[in-house]
Amino acid sequence: MSMIHCKYCQHLIDTDFNAEHEDECEFNPKNNTYTIYRFYRNILKEREVVKKLVSLKEAKEHCESADSKGPGWFDGYQMD
Ligand SMILES: [Zn+2]
Numbered sequence: 001m002s003m004i005h006c007k008y009c010q011h012l013i014d015t016d017f018n019a020e021h022e023d024e025c026e027f028n029p030k031n032n033t034y035t036i037y038r039f040y041r042n043i044l045k046e047r048e049v050v051k052k053l054v055s056l057k058e059a060k061e062h063c064e065s066a067d068s069k070g071p072g073w074f075d076g077y078q079m080d
Pocket of ligand 1 (some may be wrong): 007008009010021
């Protein structure tokens with residue numbers, strides 16, 4: 001049996017369980033949830049929530065798509 005440090009949380013883990021741990025590790029960015037916001041160039045207008053609790057992949061895909069921006073606004077995401 002050998003142990004390694006999780007690259008995300010630094011806990012010692014048995015190498016046999018490392019993959020399993022990484023899927024569940026709360027410090028793995030893959031496991032974080034994100035909120036997509038709509039930002040307005042008009043500074044008097046507050047950002048609006050577009051979608052909550054999305055994965056990083058989903059947030060990126062949304063913000064890279066053509067319908068995530070328009071005249072005076074664009075969508076962006078932040079980690080929860
Ligand atoms: Zn970990």
